[in-house]
Amino acid sequence: MKDRVAVVGVGFSTVARDTGLTYKQLTAQAITAALADAGMAPTDVDGVCALAFGQPELTGESPDSALSAQSVAQMMGITPVNWFTPAPTNFGDNANAAIAAVKAGFCHTAVVVHTGRTVIRKPDAGGPPRPTYVAAGDMQFSTPFGIPAGPGMIGGLTMTRHMQLYGTTEEHFAQQQVTSRYHASLNDNALLRDPITIDDYLSSRWISRPCRLLDCDYPCDVSSAVIFTTEERAASWRQKPVFVEAAAMASTHVSWEYIANILEGSPKVCADMLWSRTDLRPSDVDCAQLYDGFSAIAFNWLEALGFCELGEAGPFIAEGNTRLGGSLPVNTDGGVCNVGRRHGGSHLIEAVQQLRGQSGVRQVPNAEVAVYTVAHGPHCHAGLLTAA
């Protein structure tokens, strides 16, 4: 028996633009769902990694103070706790930390949870003020020149250079988003399900050119949870285990504005490391859940992982390769542009469900190998999962 780490439980909370739920409530829903999926009790878990992201609670509590790994453990009755940690930024951080902890023997079973409430809400009267953009630290060299926010800093800067260097067109980005929305139309859990056309994309308003509203992920309230355990214990639980064949992460800078090559950057470093840790190759992958916080991110990952040549993601997508039924279905749940902003949780969960054969009408036939990726630009994560 190999000593791989396995995924044995996945779950997420109610998802909506505004659930009216707190960080703790959303988190409890997601972990309860993941435990039920696995057939576990909280006391079967002995490690926790938690991350909260987004707006302060209405009581003024920040996401960080609303949710820590320790508070999650206490709230859910997870005991003993042999490993706990916060995660820095996204589900990729969560997952990689847990994989490492289980591998190292800090704990045998870790639950990772990411909870976000990311719709920008007006502050309630008497409530905490909305966070303002403070031009301190490195931000002093950006904010006085503009606040493009994520759509500009990540989407716009990346899309512009991809178009300038490789001749990628707006229609290429449109095709990516049309394909994702088609997949979402097959997903009962997606928030945006009405199919869109190229024209719909081209008429959607600019946020920060060339990034449009339809290039962006959909803010919402959601918590996603995944349970990792050892290969030895994996067969004890309700679901067919899915194995972590390889995992990687990379950091090349602190912000998109300063990375040396915005079109390769950390995804290339991360992907190279991922492939170095397995005998599997891009041609072995049956489906790819590629982070699409902004549409261009998936382009970078297609190229970085070697599914197509550098600069060729546009034509690769336009030829239909990434659509269900094509050579490499991508974001088969619709991606975060349509299921809601989950910072990688949904990408990992969809990869797992495809490999379990649980994706229903979206099922990629005989899916045995899946890749998931989180973030891009200055730092990112990737994992390769197998069904056996």
Added chain:
Amino acid sequence: MSQQPSPPAAPTVPPLPFPDALSKFFWDATKEHRLEILRCQSCGLYLHPPRPVCRACLSTDVAPEEVSGRATLYTWTIVEQAFGAYYATQVPYVYATVELVEQADLRLVTNIVDVPFDELRAGMDLVVTFADMSPDLTLPRFRPA
């Protein structure tokens, strides 16, 4: 009838930078219409954003040096949606990253001015132009050379 309070006037100055001990030189220089970048005095590497140690040689002997102000355009976005009250009066505007000619990968965030949006090209030659926004703030922007 009581008077309705007038809404706050839109800011006329961008968000001000908060200089720290390491970055104060940058903003002092811009007020004098000079562009200065922190440079390792041991190996010559330019460091931006400023850092207290050189990542190439670990020297802590870092000091500001004036640069030519010439750069090439790396990438940009044309911000259409305003985040923040000041930017409601500015959109659409160009938010760009430029590469200073002194060193490969030496990037500055800036605005590109004096050029129609559809004439922007990756790699185009630029030169710094200083915009006095207020007595407290001069911004180093770039225009076609």
